[in-house]
Each structure stands twice: as structure tokens, then as C-alpha cells.
Amino acid sequence: MSNVSAGYDPQRWSSIRTGQTRYRIGVIDGPNMSNMHRRDRSVYGGAAIGDLQEFVRSFGESINVETHHLVSNHEGEIVEWIHENAPDFDGFLINPAGLTFTGEPTKWALADSNKPYIEVHFRNVIAGKAMAPLGDERRFVFTTAAKGEVFGFQQYSYTSALLGLVWVLDDPEMSNTLSIGQIC
Ligand SMILES: O=C1C[C@@](O)(C(=O)O)C[C@@H](O)[C@@H]1O
Numbered sequence: 488m489s490n491v492s493a494g495y496d497p498q499r500w501s502s503i504r505t506g507q508t509r510y511r512i513g514v515i516d517g518p519n520m521s522n523m524h525r526r527d528r529s530v531y532g533g534a535a536i537g538d539l540q541e542f543v544r545s546f547g548e549s550i551n552v553e554t555h556h557l558v559s560n561h562e563g564e565i566v567e568w569i570h571e572n573a574p575d576f577d578g579f580l581i582n583p584a585g586l587t588f589t590g591e592p593t594k595w596a597l598a599d600s601n602k603p604y605i606e607v608h609f610r611n612v613i614a615g616k617a618m619a620p621l622g623d624e625r626r627f628v629f630t631t632a633a634k635g636e637v638f639g640f641q642q643y644s645y646t647s648a649l650l651g652l653v654w655v656l657d658d659p660e661m662s663n664t665l666s667i668g669q670i671c
Contacts, residue, residue, distance in 0.1 A: 499658065503650075506657035509551050510577040512649065514543055515565060516558040517593075518585030530609050532641060539642055543580075546646040552653055562586060566596045573600035578652050580645060581629065582607045588625040594632055603634040603655055605648040611639030 524535040547554040637648040
């Protein structure tokens with residue numbers, strides 16, 4: 488009997504990718520990531536932003552994905568880059584970094600593009616939040632329209648997110664559950 492379950496497709500459960508399309512993904516690093524080689528080594532590993540971009544690019548190639556990178560300390564530049572490039576991209580990864588709690592314009596540029604995006608962070612950005620003092624009610628701006636989140640795995644947050652994004656793009660059923668439209 489083949490109709491075991493509409494959701495079960497053996498191909499999806501037995502290969503890294505279910506599709507062969509070569510995707511173009513925009514990878515954005517926000518304010519302060521250009522300085523990552525001088526930031527806390529235990530989090531950012533002492534590597535420079537160019538090393539990170541090369542790491543993500545080469546992982547992308549291994550799964551037939553082309554990544555295009557922007558690092559910027561200026562929100563306006565990030566917004567314009569999204570406007571300009573969104574038509575040519577299939578999706579985005581963003582480490583909003585310094586814009587994590589304030590980046591409404593960038594969040595909307597991504598949401599308006601109607602392309603899925605995944606928010607990434609080196610750190611576990613939620614750690615300790617349960618014990619945040621009263622009054623520290625900062626809101627994660629990008630989470631409301633993201634397809635997903637990956638944080639806490641340092642540079643591997645990016646490669647994990649890239650794989651997740653490709654799964655979403657390869658699988659029309661997952662793409663249909665985009666959270667865009669539920670933005671508050
Ligand atoms: O600049 C950053 C980096 C960060 O996004 C990360 O990658 O862990 C975490 C943010 O809270 C912080 O503002």
C-alpha cells in the first residue's frame with residue numbers, strides 16, 4: 488500500500504538535499520561583525536569576517552548553493568542591498584548583530600522581499616534571558632518574520648542555517664508554511 492501517509496516521502500528522509508537547484512543566497516552580517524576578529528575569542532574564535540564568509544561560501548558550494556555576502560555597520564546600506572538584490576536571491580541568512588533588537592527597517596525589507604530568511608547568531612542569545620532583570624524587555628525584531636532561527640553554534644550557526652534554508656527551498660511543503668504574513 489503506497490498511501491501510508493501524505494507526508495512521508497522516502498527521498499526526503501534519505502538524502503541531504505531533495506532537490507538539485509543551485510540557489511543564490513544573500514548572507515548579511517550587521518553592525519560590529521566587521522570587527523569580529525577583535526571580539527570575545529571564546530565566542531567569535533579570533534577569525535576575521537572574511538574567514539567567516541569564506542567558510543560559509545565553501546560550505547555552500549558543497550551543497551550547490553551560491554552565497555553572496557554583505558557586512559555593514561550601517562542599516563540604510565543593508566536595507567538598500569536587500570532591495571537591490573532580493574529579486575535575484577532565493578533567500579537570506581542574517582546575523583543582525585547590533586540590530587538584533589532595533590532593526591525594524593531591515594526586518595521589513597526582508598519580509599517585503601517575500602523570500603525566506605533565517606536569523607543566525609554566534610551566541611546563544613536567549614541564554615540567561617529567563618533571569619533578565621525586570622525592565623529588560625528587549626524584543627527580538629527579526630524572529631517574527633524569520634523562517635527559522637539558529638544560534639549558539641558560533642560559525643556553525645551559519646552553515647546549519649544555510650542547510651535549513653535549502654531544505655525549505657527544496658521542499659514546497661515547507662516553503663508553504665512561511666511565517667511571512669504573521670508579522671506583528
Ligand atoms: O553583535 C552581536 C553578535 C550576535 O548577533 C552573535 O552573533 O552572537 C549576538 C548579538 O546579541 C550581538 O549584538
